[in-house]
Amino acid sequence: MRFRTCTSPHLIPGHSVGGVMRQVLYALVPGTLAMTWFFGWGVLVNVSLAILFSVAFEALMVAARGRPVLATLGDSSAILAGWLFALAIPPLAPVWVLLIGTAFAIVVAKHLYGGLGYNPFNPAMVGYVVVLVSFPRELSLWPSPEGLTNASLSLLQTLQTTLTGRLPEGMDWDAITRASPLDMMRESIVSGQTVTEVTQSPVFGSFSQTEWEWAGNLFLLGGLWLLYRRVITWHIPVSMLLTLATVAGVFWVIDPDYFASPAFHVFSGAAIIGAFFIATDPVSAATTPTGRILFGAGIGLLIYVIRTWGGYPDAVAFAVLLMNMVAPTLDHYTRPRIFGHSRDGHG
Amino acid sequence: MNSTYLDIIREGLWTNNPGLVQLLGLCPLLAISGTVVNALGLGIATIVTLVVSNSLVSLLREHVRPEIRIPVYVLIIASAVTAIELVMNAWFHGLFLVLGIFIPLIVTNCAIIGRAEAFASRNSVPRAALDGLAMGVGFTGVLVAIGALREVIGQGSLLDNAHLLFGEWGHELRIEIFPQEHGFLLALLPPGAFLAMGLLIAVKNLIDARLEAKPIPSGAPESQPATSHT
Secondary structure, three states: OOOOOOOOOOOOOOOOHHHHHHHHHHHHHHHHHHHHHHHOOHHHHHHHHHHHHHHHHHHHHHHHOOOOHHHHHOOOHHHHHHHHHHHHOOOOOOHHHHHHHHHHHHHHHHHOOOOOOOOOOOHHHHHHHHHHHHOOOHHHOOEOHHHHHHHOOOHHHHHHHHHHOOOOOOOOHHHHEOOOHHHHHHHHHHOOOOHHHHHOOOOEOOOOEHHHHHHHHHHHHHHHHHHHOOOOOOHHHHHHHHHHHHHHHHHHHHOOOOOOOHHHHHHOOOHHHHHHHHOOOOOOOOOOHHHHHHHHHHHHHHHHHHHHHOOOOOOHHHHHHHHHHHHHHHHHHOOOOOOOOOOOOOO | OOOOHHHHHHHHHHHOOOOOOOOOOHHHHHHOOOOHHHHHHHHHHHHHHHHHHHHHHHHOOOOOOHHHHHHHHHHHHHHHHHHHHHHHHHHOHHHHHHHHHHOHHHHHOHHHHHHHHHOHHHOOHHHHHHHHHHHHHHHHHHHHHHHHHHHHHHHOEEOOOOHHHHOHHHHHHOEEOOOHHHOOHHHHOHHHHHHHHHHHHHHHHHHHHHHHHOOOOOOOOOOOOOOOOO
16 A cells, blocks of 8 residues: 655655565564574464465455455565464364464454554464463463474474374374473472572573574564564564563562563564564554654563463463554654644644 | 333334343343354243233322432332242252352342333233333343354253253253353353343344335435433
C-alpha cells in the first residue's frame, strides 16, 4: 500500500508496508537458521506450515471481507505473523497446534479487529498464548540438541511427526526433549537447588543453555540490522532489555542463590527475539518516543515478574499482550510537543 | 404499552433479547456457561425469578410510591431468589453446589430489575408474567447456546452431569463427541465465554441484517442494533 499525495513534489520514501515487512523477514533468517541447526528440521517445517496456514487464513478473511486479496497478501504481514508464531512453537509440535494458533492469530486477533493496522494485539502472540494455555503438554516438548543428534530425525521423519503427532518407531519423547533453560531454572529452584548449581550443569553455556544463547545472538544480529536499516527504532528493544536486566540485577545482587543473573534472563527464552521483533510491531506498540520507552520498560518488568513469580516459565507473549492494552494510553499521555507550539498544544 | 402478547414474546426471545441485545446479566451469562447443564440450571432459576418478580411488581405497582420503588423491587426479587435458592438446595442439591454463589447472585442480575422497572411496573399482571417468561426463556436460550458451544469445544461432550438436573437417568443423556483430553481448554476458560458471546451476537446481527435486507431488495439497509441500557 502506498499513500501517494498528488500535490507538491514530495519525496517518496523507498519503503512500503510490504517492503518493511520483508526486511523484518530477512532479519529473521539468521536466527531461524541457528534454531534449525540446534533443534532440527522441525523449526523449518513449523515455519513453512505456519506461513502456509496464515497466508491461507489471510486470503480467506480478506476475500470474505470483500477486499482485494492479492494486493493485501502483498504486504507480507501474514507471512511475518506465521513465522513469528512458528518460532515460539516447539519444533515437533503436532500440525493442529499450528492450525489453531494461526487461525486465532489471523482470523480473530487480526481480521475480526479490522485487519492490518487496526489490531490492538500482536497477532502472532495472541495465537501463541491461545495454544499455550489450551495445550500445555504439547507446548512444553522442546527437543534437546543432543537428543536430536542421537535420534537423527530426517526431514521426512520430522514432517511425519508433525503431521501425525507421533514419533517414528523406537523413539520416545523423554529421550529427545528436555526442559528449556527457564523451565529448568524454575523447577530446580523450587526443588531447593541454587542458581549456580543449575548453571554449572553441562548443558549450560556462558549464561544459559548453549542453543538458546546462540539463537539469541543471531536474532540480536538480525535486530541490529533492522536498527541499522531504520525499520525499528532503538527505544523499545533497549528499554525492554535494560529494564529486564536491571530488575533481574537488583534481585540477583540481593540473593544470587535464588534469583538468576541478568544475563541468564536476557539470553533465555524469547527475550531477545521479543525485544527486536515482537515488541516492535508497528501496529500494536506505542508510537511516541517516550511512549515506546515506557512500553519497552513495562514489558521488561512484566517479563521478570511473570517469569519469577508467575505460573508460566516464559512471559514475553503475556508481557507484550498486557502492554499492548496500555499502548494507546501511553501514546495519549506522551504526545510530543509539536514544533512551534507550547506543551499544552496552544499558541 | 399496547404491545400484543405476540410482541412481548418476540421482544423477549429475539428483538430485545436480554443476553444478545440488552447485554444484561453478563456476569452469570459468562461465568456459568461452561456446560449445558449448569447453563440450563441457572437459566431455569432465572426464568422462575423473572416470572415471580414481574408478577409481584406488577401486582403492587399501584401501591408502591415511586420514590421508593427500586428498594421495593429489590426486596421482591430478593425474596423470590431466596425461595428459589431454598427449593434448589432441597431438590437439586448437586446442582446447587455446582452453581454456588451464582444462585443468590441472581438478585443482582440487572436483566431482572431492568424488566421490573421497564415493563412490569407499567403493565398488567398477565402481560408482566408473560414478559418475564419470554425474557427468561430468551436469556436461558443464550445461556444454553454458549454453554453447548463451550462444552463441545472445551471437553468434547454435551449434557455432562445431566443427573444433577434430571435425576439418575440423566447419566444416560451424556453425549461424548471426542475424548476429553483433546479438548480445547480455552473454551472452558473465561476468554472462551467472551469469544462465544461475541460470536453469537455477530451471528444474531448477521441474521437480522439478512432479514432486513430481504423485503427491500434495493436498499439493503444496515441493521440498527438496539441500544443497551445497563
